[in-house]
Amino acid sequence: MATQALRADYHGDGKDTEDKFHGAILVYINWDKHLFFYSAKAFPLDPNMPFAAVLEHVIGTHFCQHPEYKNINWDTVEWTLNNEPFMPVMEKSLAENGFDHKCLLRFKTAETSSFEAAGI
Amino acid sequence: MSAKKLNLKDKYRLLTRDLDWDFSYEDRKDAFPFEEFEGIKITDWDKWEDPFRLTMDAYWKYQAEKEKKLYAIYDAFSQNNGHLNVSDARYVNAIKIFLTAVSPGELAAHSGFAFTGRQMGGIGARIAAQMQSIDELRHIQTQIHAMSHYNKFFDGFDEFSHMHDRVWYISVVKSFFDDARSAGPFEFMVAIGFSFEYVLTNLLFVPFMSGAAYNGDMATVTFGFSAQSDEARHMTLGLEIIKFLLEQHEDNVPIVQKWIDKWLWRGYRILTVVAMMMDYMLPQKVMSWKEAWELYFEQAGGALFKDLERYGIKMPDYTDLIKAEKEHLSHQAWWTFYTNSQATAFHTWIPSDEELDWLSEKYPESFDKYYRPRWELAKEMAEKGERYYNEGLPQLCQTCQIPMIYTDVQNDPRDIVYRSTKYQGERFHFCSDQCQHIFENEPEKYVHAWLPVHQIFQGNCGGPGGLEKVMDYYKLDVGKANMDYVGSPDEERWKNWKGVA
């Protein structure tokens, strides 16, 4: 729908288009049912970065505060990209894995823990 | 010859309706260029009923008297070191939020009502909006003066105006008023005059003012009393605008309904911070957020919408969702601020054991199951000397700009709600169906929202160089104004004044 505006040519110039992030794309990452981190986190990432590097240097450094992080069995983790089931290829880049600007990556871990019922 | 004294009725006519003029050689449409583009149809401005029944000269006289009394009390408060009478120094953080996040809204409202006070075609509506505009200017001024005493003794107050255009959570309130002020005059009146002032004001001002009363904050209480008669006028104006628009033309009904749906939602999202203030920040609690919502919205708002039914206006269909969210809202918000307190201009803390019990009692459906365990974990970490501060920056909702913290309370409260849409090839994210609909109705308006997290990544908040630069850009006094209350200079001073170790 059109914005109700005084002038017919009213428009907004997107403030967050891809060209404004100095070569990076925005990626949002969430560890599902772990509200210890109250929301998904946002990262500007180089699309040429291999997924394995994201796992180690981005997820590894930003979700490790959770006391259960070290117990994650990464072989059984379920991933979604933009809410579709997704199988990352570790050595391939984000771009090759289908990541685009402002995409949402979520992961679900299978561990049962005392935190699970509370969603922490 | 002495001037003839006017009788009240003549005076009222001369000083209100008679201030208007007819356009004999200019087109009236050129004088009121904003009156038609929103699609609102006005057939007869004479049907407007003046809500205040007040002339400008009487207005000035009343307001001047109120100001005189107010400032006399502020002086006494200051001379008697009134800050020492608050229940606990933790309380002061509630009014830090008030000054940084609410007071600038008064200034925005002032400018918005000045706009509608010029642009609405009817003289009665213009005068009422002008009076409210001046009220709102008075409100920000008197609030700054009320807080200025606290500013001498506590951290976090002094850069409120600099912070307003910059700090991540304050952008939520700023964008709310920017949205309203960049709409046409009638949408503004429905947004701020009706939805905010009439329907939601009791959930904003009453909690802060009674919170002040319960916690010994005489400065804020006195401001509250002084503003009370202004607010009563604002409410009658809000109700008059709605009734007037609905009675003028049936084509106005769907437009007004759309605005009510939008603005009650946007207003409600802002109230997240009030919910948290009530449940977590008041050492002496007034009532829970849940109780306040039930009293002021479910009961009072329910009666209002019953009344509006005869015009064809319906209660927004998301009120069931809000009903479900009331069990969760304050807990999600305080956890967000607690874990991000390295970047707030106020202190946060772990609730005491008595407070945890109070929360369990007030929120039997949710607290022990979902939220108490978080505080137990936070306590455990703090006791080990690892007070938890969340690393990194959150994903934000494109419309309300609040971090995407809201969960699917009607199904599984452990799952965050994710909504997104594509517009011109770009993906946009939302916290709720409502925020998504608002965007989709007017995407051009929201694609250029200034989202603090994205601006930081673009290098527009102090340049590249990490969070430290951002804190400088915010003028946030790191280690003083932010972080946990425990161990803060605020706490240390308070203990000294009170003579406790």
Ligand SMILES: [Fe+2]
């Ligand atoms: Fe106000």
Ligand SMILES: [Fe+2]
């Ligand atoms: Fe007001």
Ligand SMILES: [Zn+2]
């Ligand atoms: Zn939202």
